[in-house]
Amino acid sequence: MRYTYPALIVKDEWVGYCAYLNDFGTVTQGDDIQDAVEMGADALWIMIDDYLQLDKPLPKPTYPEEHEGLLVAISVDVATERGxxxxxxxxxxxxxxxxxxxxxxxxxxxxxxxxxxxxxxxxxxxxxxxxxxxxxxxxxxxxxxxxx
Incomplete structure (x- = not known):
């Protein structure tokens, strides 16, 4: 099944670019914007897989109206064997x-x-x-x- 959540990509002087997945309270980083989006997709896949495996309800995607940085929609396919x-x-x-x-x-x-x-x-x-x-x-x- 395909899941789509927003990620906020922000330039950080220490680590490059950070990808914030606010709906899951998760942040990851990459060397450039593309790398940060890819790392965000990996983190999103892991979070969704964990939620599904533990039968926890997924948070609803929230798209902030006001934000700093680049707002992107990350979409991942999660096909796990439940249980x-x-x-x-x-x-x-x-x-x-x-x-x-x-x-x-x-x-x-x-x-x-x-x-x-x-x-x-x-x-x-x-x-x-x-x-x-x-x-x-x-x-x-x-x-x-x-x-x-």
């Missing part, structure tokens, strides 16, 4: 580290899908883990459990 989270997004939802999520994927505690070299965790698996958290402490060893 897949990066390990970093899953870690944020579960309150654990990114490496712990990868361990949980490897041990089968979280359902995932491998795309390229990366694992993506299913949102339903994270929700299931949130609804049924593990008991605190280490699990009993089998030998000790059989003696009890």
């Amino acid at each position: 897949l989270l990066t390990t970093k997004m899953a870690a944020g939802l579960l309150g654990v580290s990114d490496s712990r999520v990868r361990q949980m994927v490897c041990s089968g505690q979280l359902a995932s899908k491998k795309i390229g070299r990366d694992n993506y965790v299913y949102l339903w698996s994270v929700r299931e883990r949130q609804a049924n958290p593990p008991k605190p402490g280490r699990p009993k060893k089998k030998a000790l459990a059989e003696q009890s």
